[in-house]
Every structure is written in C-alpha cells, then in structure tokens.
Amino acid sequence: MKNGVGVAINRTGATIVDIARKLGVSAMTVSRALRGSQEVSDRTRRRVLRCAEELGYKPNRWARSLVTRQTSIIGVVVPDISHSFFAEVTRGLEEVVSRAGYNVLLCDSWLDVEKEKAEIEMLVSSMVDGLVIASEQSETSPQVFRKLKDSKIPFVLIDRFFPKQSFLAVVVDDLEVGRLATEHLVELGHTRIAHIQGPPISPASLRHRAYLDALRRHQIEVNRQWVRKGRFDIQSGREAMFALLGTKPRPTAVFAGNDPMGIGALYACREAGLRVPADISVVAAGNIEGAHHPNPFLTTIDWPREELGRAAGSLLLASIQEGSDQATDRVKKFAPRLLVRQSTAPPSA
C-alpha cells in the first residue's frame, strides 16, 4: 500500500507499464529510457530510472526475447563437464561471453551422440544466439553440423575437426601432439613404440596419424600389433596396455592417445609387475588433472585450456555480430608442448 498509484498486486514484479502509469508517460518512453536510447530527454530518463529503482523493476528478458528474437544465451554442449579439459574450456568461454552480456546454457552429453543431438536441437529451439560444441559425433559424420549451419545459428566446434568441412572451430594442433609424443620416445632411443588410439574423433585420429608419420620419418618399424584402440578412458587404456604387453616382441615405449588411457596403461604396467620407466616408457597427452595419477608422474603433452575456451567465445561473438552470412570460416589452432616428467626414459636393454 506504499504506492497509491495502482500498482497491481500479485504480480511477479513491476513492469514498464507500472512505471509508465506512475510517471504519466507511455510504456514506450519507459522502454526507451531503460535501454538508454538517445531519443529520450535527460529529464525523462532520469525520472524513469529513478522510478524503476524504487519499484525494484527488473526487465523480463523472455518477453524481450520474444520480440527481438535474441536470447543473449550461448548454448554449450560438452561430452563430460567433469573432465578438466572441458571444465577449463567452459570457464574461459564463460568469462568471455558473460563479459559481453551473454549467459551459458550448459549441456553434458555424457559421451552419447544421441543425447548430444537432442541437446543441440533443444538449444536451437531455445533460440540461443550461438552454440559451442565439443562433439562426440564421429569425424566422418558431419551431418548434424551441416544441418546446424543451414539453420544460420552461429556455432563453434571445440577440439574437433571435420575433414572437408568449413566449420568455425578452435582446436589443438593434434598432428603436433602426436609428433611431439612419438619423437620424444624416438629421441630417447626407443624403436619398439606402441600406440593406444582413441575413439573416432579427430584428436585421436590425428594423433594416430602423426604417430605413424613420425615412425616412418625415422624409418622405424610400424607394427600393427602395437596399435590398440581405446575409448579415451582409464579402463580401456588399461586393457589396451595388457594387450600390448602380450605381444612379442614387447614394445619398450607407448604413446597413449590421452591421459586417462595413459594412466590406465600405468596401472596395467604396475599390475603386470613392470616398472615405469625402467622397463617401459609411457607418454600421454592432455596434462589432465588426475587424482588417480599414479606414480610415476606421467610425461604428457600440454596445451592451453581456458585460453582455448576464450578463443572459442571470441570467435563465436564475432560470428554473431558479423551476421550469420559474413562469418568467415575459420579454425583457430593452438600449439601443444611436451611436458617431460617421470614416466619416460631410454630403453633399458
């Protein structure tokens, strides 16, 4: 009963109409003033702002979205937010887009391509202004993204490269990752070098390809038995390592496609009674934060993560501002670096 000007009760909050009535102006004027339009006199604007303050007015962003067709929301889809890589990327992304007035609607696909598709659809029909996706779709299945591109909603792929497609993307130079890891082992003097390969997404494939290239470049035997497939998790790394330990001759060094698989490999070695790096060397990739990091501390390849997220945010914002057509197709690639720790050494024999 404080304000006797007829502000309706039982309302969620004050609206521009409430302010307009109280001030005896039109709703349109209030709307303009609130958005800082130049078409309003300073005096009116001040009155409006003051009244809004008093009434505790908060704009209803969804009502606004309904007419402007913009939501100020960025949809983000990751396979696993609890994986430190995606968590850090998301943080960098959130930093950049929130600074620009956008919010992040986060979806975790749990590595499930179908769930991922559903989430992308949901985000599109939620009219997000842009999308950032780390996809689990096989690199040979760019259909989802071709369709998405048709929808004209700007989107940026993270850590994924689709051959022959021109999507906006922010990636790590995975050929360099594979090269660094493999050549590190070569330089230590290894010649029996195995590889635990990841699932059919570009980081795994490119690292594998670089592994093969590096061996060939150094005229080292490529033994098919020494390439095993994993799923980028600890368990599959462990299994792959056991398989590798069963080959004859046995490799003296292993390049695991990512850190979890590298950790799994270390576990397998320990269980098999082998010392790392005395008996066998292991290098991985990702420099993930791993509580399960066993001893020895894993030699790995590192690359920036928050920085990668920020780059994705910037690229997306640029694409949104340019308008959906302009958006020059671009891929931003980050360089990895080798982190030599304790799981690699020259071959013993």
Place this chain on the structure above:
Amino acid sequence: MKNGVGVAINRTGATIVDIARKLGVSAMTVSRALRGSQEVSDRTRRRVLRCAEELGYKPNRWARSLVTRQTSIIGVVVPDISHSFFAEVTRGLEEVVSRAGYNVLLCDSWLDVEKEKAEIEMLVSSMVDGLVIASEQSETSPQVFRKLKDSKIPFVLIDRFFPKQSFLAVVVDDLEVGRLATEHLVELGHTRIAHIQGPPISPASLRHRAYLDALRRHQIEVNRQWVRKGRFDIQSGREAMFALLGTKPRPTAVFAGNDPMGIGALYACREAGLRVPADISVVAAGNIEGAHHPNPFLTTIDWPREELGRAAGSLLLASIQEGSDQATDRVKKFAPRLLVRQSTAPPSA
C-alpha cells in the same frame, strides 16, 4: 510455396497458428493437443501431431514461459567451474535436472562475491525455476540468501553452511573432515600438528574447529603459531607452509584445509629441502584431481562429488514441486573418508 495454406514466410519457424490454419482448427486445440491434454479427441490429436512433425514445429519456450511463469531453467553459480569439485558436482546436478526437463544456466563467479551477487540477481530476474549456489559469501553474511528466500524462488546451497539459518543445503560433514585428518596425524604419533586454514566459508571454519577439538580431545598442545590462514589455493598454501617452517619448534605434521593448499605446502617443503613424509607429514582434504600433484602423492580426505550434485538436484526439484512454501528446510550431509597415500608417516624424531 509447398504449402498453399498461407504459412507466412520469413518466419523463424512454424507456430501453433500455422498448424491450426492448415488443419482448420483453432490454435487452442493445437496447443492442447501438443501438450497431450485429455480434452482433445484422439483423431484431432493425431492430426495435429502429424502436421507439427511435417512443419518441423518447435514450441517457443520463451513465449510459453511468458504466460506460465516457468522457465524450466535452473541457475547454477559456482566460484570456479574449472575446480574439479564444482565440475563434478555440476555434472551430477545436470544429470538429475535435465532428466526432469530442466536446463542449467551456468555462472562462474570467479571467487568474487560481488560478481556472485550480480549473477544471482540476473538469474532471479531471468525467472529461473530454481537456483543452486556454491557461495563465496562469508559464512557470517547470509543476507543475500535471506533476501533470496523472501523472493520465494527455491534454492539449494552447495558445500556451504550458514549458522542459524535454515536454507536448503547439500554439504560435506566438514567437522568429520577435520577430525579424520587431525586424528590420522595423531594416530601416527604426531604431537606438533599445524593447520593451514581456509577463507571465511564454512568448510574452512568447520575443519579448523574440528582440528582444535581433536587436539584438545587428545590433550595435545594447541599452538597459535601453528595455525596459518590461506585462501584455498596453491600459492597461499605454499606461503603458509613457509611461515610454519619458520616457527620454533617446527611442527612435524600439517593439516592443510584443502588440497590446493596441501599441494602448495608440499612445494614449500621441497623448496626448503625437507622430505615428505620423512621430515614432515602433510594431509589435506578434497581429493581433487591435480595435474600439479607433486610427489609424494598427497594423503587426503575424500567425499562424493557427482553424488553431491545429484542430491542438490533432487532436493531442488522437490522444493520446486512442493511449492515454495512447503519446502521443508533440510540439509543433506555427506560423510567423508580418509585416503592414506604417501605424504604422511610417523614423526622421525
């Protein structure tokens, strides 16, 4: 020109009106059919569903929100999504709420209480259906949440306890955390036990209190010099440890309030030329995934994280369904457990 029934061009997508016109029924009937209302004949419903499919109709959730006053969005505020604890909690949370048809709007406060306040306000004015918050507000400053409670928007606090308040919350039993850590050192035979305390949020305070309680219970000297304050990060843990190493006599064991500070403490020991655990023992809390985990591998206290997130989600959903008034004030508390690894041992002397 495929459909000659006058579907407007230049539209974002088909609307219920489009479907209605095409079928010669009212928009209302379409709306009902789409939502599976029982008040529509089977035949009509089928026709509507089929037509919606053909037109690629997607409901506009914001238009719906405008009238239902529900958004199907859960706002989440964390101090640092790249911290594995919050990342894992968020994952568990997302799992539960997404299954119930909600989406997560994620905000990272970067440990900044002002940014946090702004984000909460933003989420409230975005009419989220509920909030989950891991706050950096000092435990003596529950004002933000008292206000939030007045707003009748259901919210759940994570990993934070505000004395004398009755907010919904999901927490770790931090007194038990402190007890486990301290008694582990006591049982190893230590009597000169130091503590590196965290910032003024409940996990830090409760662990500190439990540390004091445990010492008193075992009639061990409480030396004020042996309690130092940190900020829950590596750097402050390192500094605090240096300070502790400068005291005389020097403690033989340290309980670091969380893992980053514990890791910082290990760094300090190494830099000071001390061996852990031979010269000094370190126990921490959190079992974080830490790439920077130095050797020796940190003995710490562990607790469930995704599970904690799921509990927060369930609690929030229940609160949303009960209606804002009913919401019984409840706190769900999880038990921690000790993980003995390599950074603790009996005192050498």
Place this chain on the structure above:
DNA sequence: CTGTTAGCGCATTCAC
C-alpha cells in the same frame, strides 16, 4: 522527443 498501434507465440478463462 513522445505516443499509438500492433504483434512476438503461447496458455488461461470462459463460453459453447
């Protein structure tokens, strides 16, 4: 500089 008209897409309320 300000106001009027119209409508974004949907659901509530009440008729029939």
Place this chain on the structure above:
DNA sequence: GTGAATGCGCTAACAG
C-alpha cells in the same frame, strides 16, 4: 471436445 477473447511484458514501426 472445441473455440474466442484476452493478456503475459516487451519492442518495432510509424505517427505526431
């Protein structure tokens, strides 16, 4: 079972 009228809160387009 179905429909018409009405409004959620806001802004675009145009008129003054």
